Amino acid sequence: xxxxxxxxxxxxxxxxxxxxxxxxxxxxxxxxxxxxxxxxxxxxxxxxxxxxxxxxxxxxxxxxxxxxxxxxxxxxxxxxxxxxxxxxxxxxxxxxxxxxxxxxxxxxxxxxxxxxxxxxxxxxxxxxxxxxxxxxxxxxxxxxxxxxxxxxxxxxxxxxxxxxxxxxxxxxxxxxxxxxxxxxxxxxxxxxxxxxxxxxxxxxxxxxxxxxxxxxxxxxxxxxxxxxxxxxxxxxxxxxxxxxxxxxxxxxxxxxxxxxxxxxxxxxxxxxxxxxxxxxxxxxxxxxxxxxxxxxxxxxxxxxxxxxxxxxxxxxxxxxxxxxxxxxxxxxxxxxxxxxxxxxxxxxxxxxxxxxxxxxxxxxxxxxxxxxxxxxxxxxxxxxxxxxxxxxxxxxxxxxxxxxxxxxxxxxxxxxxxxxxxxxxxxxxxxxxxxxxxxx
Ligand code: HEC
Ligand code: HEC
Ligand code: HEC
Numbered sequence: 001x002x003x004x005x006x007x008x009x010x011x012x013x014x015x016x017x018x019x020x021x022x023x024x025x026x027x028x029x030x031x032x033x034x035x036x037x038x039x040x041x042x043x044x045x046x047x048x049x050x051x052x053x054x055x056x057x058x059x060x061x062x063x064x065x066x067x068x069x070x071x072x073x074x075x076x077x078x079x080x081x082x083x084x085x086x087x088x089x090x091x092x093x094x095x096x097x098x099x100x101x102x103x104x105x106x107x108x109x110x111x112x113x114x115x116x117x118x119x120x121x122x123x124x125x126x127x128x129x130x131x132x133x134x135x136x137x138x139x140x141x142x143x144x145x146x147x148x149x150x151x152x153x154x155x156x157x158x159x160x161x162x163x164x165x166x167x168x169x170x171x172x173x174x175x176x177x178x179x180x181x182x183x184x185x186x187x188x189x190x191x192x193x194x195x196x197x198x199x200x201x202x203x204x205x206x207x208x209x210x211x212x213x214x215x216x217x218x219x220x221x222x223x224x225x226x227x228x229x230x231x232x233x234x235x236x237x238x239x240x241x242x243x244x245x246x247x248x249x250x251x252x253x254x255x256x257x258x259x260x261x262x263x264x265x266x267x268x269x270x271x272x273x274x275x276x277x278x279x280x281x282x283x284x285x286x287x288x289x290x291x292x293x294x295x296x297x298x299x300x301x302x303x304x305x306x307x308x309x310x311x312x313x314x315x316x317x318x319x320x321x322x323x324x325x326x327x328x329x330x331x332x333x334x335x336x337x338x339x340x341x342x343x344x345x346x347x348x349x350x351x352x353x354x355x356x357x358x359x360x361x362x363x364x365x366x367x368x369x370x371x372x373x374x375x376x377x378x379x380x381x382x383x384x385x386x387x388x389x390x391x392x393x394x395x396x397x398x399x400x401x402x403x404x405x406x407x408x409x410x411x412x413x414x415x416x417x418x419x420x421x422x423x424x425x426x427x428x429x430x431x432x433x434x435x436x437x438x439x440x
Contacts, residue, residue: 007077010211011160018169027114027168029104030178032131040135047140050133053287054126054199055279059083068145069093071152074120075232077213078161081120082153084111089147102138107178109171116167118155119174124215128180128198174214183221184297192294193220195287200279205229205236205271220298227300233374233435234270235366239295245362246295247304255292258283260353260388267356267392269363269380270371277383311360318416322346332412335405339397340413348417354392359417369410369424373432376406398436403429 051057060083062071070085070093088095094102097112104110109123117123129137160166180198182190196202203215206226210216217225228238238244245266246254253263261268261276268276280288296304321333323346340358344350348359358364363371379396382388401409403426410429414421 006211007213010213014166014169014173014212015160017172018163018166020169027108027110029100029110030107030127032103032134033179034131036131036135042132042136042139046132046136047144049282050136050199051140052279052282053133053195054129054137054201055275056086056137057278058274059121060086066148066150068141069148069150069152071150073153076118076120079155079157081118081155081157083121085148085150085152086141087145087148087150088142089149092149092151093147094141095147099135099138102141103134106134106137109167116164116171118164118167119170119214122201122204124175124218125198125201125204127175127178128194128218130180130194130198133199170212170214174212176218181219183219188290188293189297191287192290192292192297195291196226196294200291202226202239205231206239220294223300226295226298231271233432234272234371235363235368236271237362237366240298240300242299242301243360244299246292247299247301248308250308251292251296251304253308254295255288258288258291260385261382262353262356262388262392264352265357266361266363267380267382269375269382273383277385281383281385281387318348319346330412331405332408335401335409336412336416339400339409343394348413353388358413359419361419364413365419365421367422369414369421369428370432372410372413373406373424373429374436376401376410377429377432378436398433403427403433 057067059072059074060068060070062069062083065071066087068085068087070083072083073080074083085093087093090096094112097105101110101112105112105117105121106123106126106129108127109117109119109121111117156162180194183193184190197219203218203226207229208216208224208227209229216222219225226239227241229236239246241247245257249257249263249265253265257263257266257268258276258280260281261273283291318333321329322337322341325337343355344358345355349357363375366372375394375396377396377398379394381391381393384391397406406429407424407426411423413419414423
């Protein structure tokens with residue numbers, strides 16, 4: 001109810017502003033952040049690299065679709081928004097789009113026909129892209145991507161969200177100023193900030209939303225930036241609290257996770273999989289290093305310690321209970337022994353790079369627990385990357401376990417070892433099952 005009222009209030013305000021905007025001001029687009037020489041040449045390979053940094057493929061390629069030919073449904077609270085065909089096909093793609101029009105899509109969210117784009121296209125973040133990166137992207141999409149004729153499904157949200165001019169007012173209240181401002185005296189930290197705030201658009205998922213459903217904070221100067229968000233039913237965890245991955249993992253473990261989606265603590269899942277699979281695995285050592293340095297620097301309590309803090313002394317109760325194999329033990333523990341123990345073990349610590357730790361795991365402890373329920377029901381698979389090609393799979397237990405059993409098991413895991421997350425109930429499990437059935 002609270003969220004509903006908030007959305008309603010936001011809509012009324014946006015509506016009033018929209019009307020004013022619609023009547024009075026002509027649309028203006030942002031000029032290049034720097035002037036490049038007239039004979040500027042995009043360096044060899046820079047185009048593809050910029051595309052990988054910005055993860056354009058993740059959204060603009062439909063499942064089983066041609067690369068960049070669009071049509072992927074991006075879930076939003078208002079309904080599905082279909083990504084555009086950004087191959088150089090003149091009719092159904094962006095073949096006739098000029099450099100200035102292309103920049104306007106990235107910086108100002110304006111499409112080739114002048115329509116305002118839904119913020120499912122992360123122009124709120126891409127407006128920080130440097131001019132060399134914009135040029136590189138343009139060259140890549142015009143010259144290196146094969147044209148594919150593919151007219152994508154038209155996005156058709158219900159009123160008032162189908163009124164694209166309303167997005168214009170939203171942009172006024174939601175967007176940060178265009179361009180990237182270096183804030184540190186250190187080149188590596190500034191590079192990391194650029195990558196995370198701009199092309200990486202990490203904050204689009206990992207930051208909370210404000211009353212306008214806009215990203216709350218676009219730089220680390222804002223305390224809300226990168227402190228956790230919700231996306232497609234998954235929780236994108238806080239990256240700044242002392243117990244978060246960047247603040248408690250060793251720097252090289254964080255780097256390894258970004259590259260491969262696995263390390264001695266966790267495996268990648270949900271909405272983060274394409275980020276690793278399509279984007280982060282291709283980053284240079286320098287860029288991964290810069291991202292890691294920056295993420296470790298922006299901890300809420302100051303920079304992360306050089307050596308990670310020792311794992312908290314876990315009361316051995318959970319381990320002892322599981323090891324006792326007492327047939328009279330609580331149902332949650334029994335279910336764990338039956339279904340999970342073979343891979344995640346009695347200490348909940350799994351095995352390096354193969355079976356993730358469940359003790360202290362951000363996904364296990366996430367508010368709402370939807371990621372955990374989803375994984376128990378449907379399993380998970382780590383993406384194949386160049387460094388770690390093997391896809392490791394966890395089976396799903398949807399057929400074997402009832403809603404009550406999944407909830408009991410999830411609560412056992414959420415309160416086992418050193419975990420102490422709030423309990424979830426069987427209704428949450430039923431809701432996720434239903435959601436999956438609808439998607440299939
Ligand atoms: C998080 C998902 C997402 C990512 C990442 C993303 N896009 Fe988009 N993009 C969209 C969606 C959705 C639309 C359509 C929005 C609409 O219909 O209002 C879109 C629209 C566009 C358009 C407008 C096309 C037209 O019809 O004029 C261009 C150009 C574009 N994207 C280019 C890019 C490029 C280049 C990248 C990488 C730098 C990128 N996008 C990354 C989701 C994304
Ligand atoms: C499309 C949404 C999305 C984007 C964009 C995104 N993330 Fe994530 N991220 C998630 C979700 C959801 C999770 C939780 C699932 C998991 O742990 O694999 C996650 C997990 C993580 C984790 C693991 C945390 C842990 O405790 O295990 C790290 C580290 C991370 N993201 C870093 C980043 C960085 C850096 C970027 C930008 C380059 C980024 N993410 C962009 C959605 C996103
Ligand atoms: C056959 C081995 C196996 C079994 C049995 C198994 N898992 Fe997993 N589990 C894995 C693997 C491999 C992954 C990594 C997959 C990924 O992250 O994409 C994983 C990932 C997870 C994750 C996500 C952790 C993270 O860091 O993202 C959770 C939570 C989890 N398992 C819980 C459970 C629970 C609860 C059970 C019992 C119902 C269970 N697992 C049974 C192998 C297994």
